[in-house]
Amino acid sequence: MSPWLRRAGTGLATALALSLAATPALADSYPSKPIRLIVPFPASGATDLLARAIAQKVSTSIGQQIVVDNRPGAGGAIGSDMAAKAPADGYTLLIATTSTHAIGPHITPRLPYNTETDFTPVSQVATATNLLLVPNSLPVKNVTELIDYAKKHPGQLNYASSGPGTVVHLTAEAFKAQAGVFITHIPYKGTALAIPDLMSGKVHVLFDSIVSGLPHVKDGKLKGLAVTSLKRSPLVPDIPTVSESGLPGFESDTWFGIYGPKGLPAEIVNRLNAEFNKAIQAPEVKDRLARLGAEPVGGTPAQFAAMVKKDSARWGKLIKERKIVVD
Missing domain, CATH: 3.40.190.10 (Periplasmic binding protein-like II)
Incomplete structure (x- = not known):
C-alpha cells in the first residue's frame, strides 16, 4: 500500500472514531453551564412552587444550577413561546401545564407556536387536583x-x-x-x-x-x-x-411536565428524563410535593406525549361545545 493510501486510511479511521464518539460525548458533557427553567406563570403560584421544589433536587444531581425564570402572561403563552424559540441545546426548558399544552391550542386560535411540533416532551413530573x-x-x-x-x-x-x-x-x-x-x-x-x-x-x-x-x-x-x-x-x-x-362526574386535574424546544437531541432528552424521574421519587421531594398537594408521576417522553394528546382531546371537546374563544 502506498504511503498516501496508508495516511488516507488512517485519517478516515480517525474521523469515523471521532464521529462514533460524538454522541456519547454530548451526553457525558451535558450540562456544562446553568439551565434555565421557564415558568410561564407568576412566582408563588402552583406551577412556580412545584418547579422550584423539583429544580432544586435536579440541580444537586447534575451539578449545575437550574435557574427558575418566571415569564407570566397570556395564559402561559408568553413563557411557552420563549421556550419554543430557544436554542435546542438543553439549556432552556419549560415547565408546562394542562393550561399551556392541552387547553391553549383549542382556545387561542393564533398561538405563536404549535404545541405538538414546536416542543420536545421530556417527562411529566406531577399532577394535582x-x-x-x-x-x-x-x-x-x-x-x-x-x-x-x-x-x-x-x-x-x-x-x-x-x-x-x-x-x-x-x-x-x-x-x-x-x-x-x-x-x-x-x-x-x-x-x-x-x-x-x-x-x-x-x-x-x-x-x-x-x-x-x-x-x-x-x-x-x-x-x-x-x-x-x-x-x-x-x-x-x-x-x-x-x-x-351536587355535580356528579365533575372532574378537573392539573398536570405538570417538562418540555424542551423542538429538535432537542435524544441524548439530552434521555439524560433530563432520567434526572427528573429520579428527583420526583426522592423522599424529600415526594414529601414536599405532598405538602403542596401534588403527586409525582414520571414516565417516558412517549408516555408524557400520549397523556397530553388524550387530555387535549377532552378539553377540546368542552371548548367546542361551549364555543369558548380567546382572541
Missing part, C-alpha cells in the same frame, strides 16, 4: 349553597382565573355549564395575583390548584368548598369533591 375557593365573606358553606346563591343573585358573582384559556378558566366554565349558573370571568396573569382580591371579596370564586390554594385554607384566610378530582384528596380528606356535592 384543583380546589374550589371562596372568600370568608361569601355566605356559603358548600357547593350546593354556592350554586343556590349564584342562581338567586344572577350576574352578581364573578370568578378569577390565571388567564383566558387556562385550566382554571376552563374548570370554572365547566362548573358553570353543569351547574346552570352565570358567573362573570375576571382574568389575571396568574392565580397568585388573584388571591388578594379573593380574600378581600372583590372576586368570589377561584378554582385554584391545590398546590397554591390549600395553604390559604389552612391559614383560615379562604374557604375551600370542594376538590375537583373524582376522589377526595388524602391531603384534605374532610373536603368533599364537587362530584359528590
